[in-house]
Amino acid sequence: MWAYEKKLQYPVRVSKCDPLMAKFLMEQYGGADGELAAALRYLNQRYTIPDKVVGLLTDIGTEEFAHLEMIATMVYKLTKDATPAQMKAAGLGDHYAAHDSALFYTNAAGVPWTASYIAAKGDPIADLYEDIAAEEKARATYQWLIDMTDDVDLQDSLKYLREREIVHSLRFREAVEILKDKQDQRIYF
Amino acid sequence: MSHVLDEAYYKQLHDLQAVDFVLVELNLYLDTHPGDEAAIAQYNQFAELRKRIAEQFESQYGPLMNFGHSLSRAPWQWKEAPWPWQV
Numbered sequence: 001m002w003a004y005e006k007k008l009q010y011p012v013r014v015s016k017c018d019p020l021m022a023k024f025l026m027e028q029y030g031g032a033d034g035e036l037a038a039a040l041r042y043l044n045q046r047y048t049i050p051d052k053v054v055g056l057l058t059d060i061g062t063e064e065f066a067h068l069e070m071i072a073t074m075v076y077k078l079t080k081d082a083t084p085a086q087m088k089a090a091g092l093g094d095h096y097a098a099h100d101s102a103l104f105y106t107n108a109a110g111v112p113w114t115a116s117y118i119a120a121k122g123d124p125i126a127d128l129y130e131d132i133a134a135e136e137k138a139r140a141t142y143q144w145l146i147d148m149t150d151d152v153d154l155q156d157s158l159k160y161l162r163e164r165e166i167v168h169s170l171r172f173r174e175a176v177e178i179l180k181d182k183q184d185q186r187i188y189f
Numbered sequence: 190m191s192h193v194l195d196e197a198y199y200k201q202l203h204d205l206q207a208v209d210f211v212l213v214e215l216n217l218y219l220d221t222h223p224g225d226e227a228a229i230a231q232y233n234q235f236a237e238l239r240k241r242i243a244e245q246f247e248s249q250y251g252p253l254m255n256f257g258h259s260l261s262r263a264p265w266q267w268k269e270a271p272w273p274w275q276v
């Protein structure tokens with residue numbers, strides 16, 4: 001089962017109401033390389049991957065939910081004081097019409113999250129390469145997001161998330177090596 | 190809803206987040222380096238420290254966890270704000 005802790009993994013502060021930035025951040029909420037996709041991708045792959053890397057997938061998948069809560073907090077804080085006119089001006093008129101200022105799992109363009117964003121091939125190397133690619137794409141997205149805001153408080157939290165993607169990618173690469181060693185043993189001994 | 194809390198709250202929360210960061214990092218590292226005994230010793234040492242910091246935080250600001258992982262005073266404290274996105 002999962003346990004919930006009543007705190008963020010890392011502080012999220014914003015220095016202004018900015019619904020346009022909130023719209024861009026939704027890419028990491030309900031987008032293809034976002035935190036929801038990441039958490040569900042890794043946790044789902046666990047059941048058929050070799051025992052040696054189940055722990056890693058469990059832990060990174062769980063950490064992604066903590067990141068999802070940080071992104072939600074950013075979107076919430078950036079939009080909570082926005083008027084309908086401000087939401088509309090930021091391109092969130094369609095969102096507001098359907099959801100008011102409730103969060104929803106869409107990407108920055110308003111497209112709802114779909115399971116086709118994630119893969120589970122059942123082949124451990126194929127799945128881990130998918131995970132490495134996902135981390136690199138998420139890292140790149142965080143960089144674009146950092147480049148699009150001048151809010152230094154928000155940038156600080158986004159930089160933290162960008163660094164986590166780098167660590168996750170590194171760990172997944174190590175997991176590939178661990179499984180490759182095992183494969184070689186099977187072939188040569 | 191947003192909640193204004195005293196400086197000590199943010200300081201203690203930050204201390205907890207800092208020690209938890211060390212633990213997450215060591216945990217993921219150990220998942221792929223399970224034979225590193227020095228890292229395991231460090232992990233256990235920080236886990237003990239974490240327990241003390243969390244207990245201190247909870248005694249002042251209420252339970253961090255539900256489902257029996259934290260104790261409650263009366264009335265039931267778990268459902269009290271602030272929630273993480275409100276601070």
Ligand SMILES: [Fe+2]
Nearest residue numbers: 038164165168
């Ligand atoms: Fe990640």
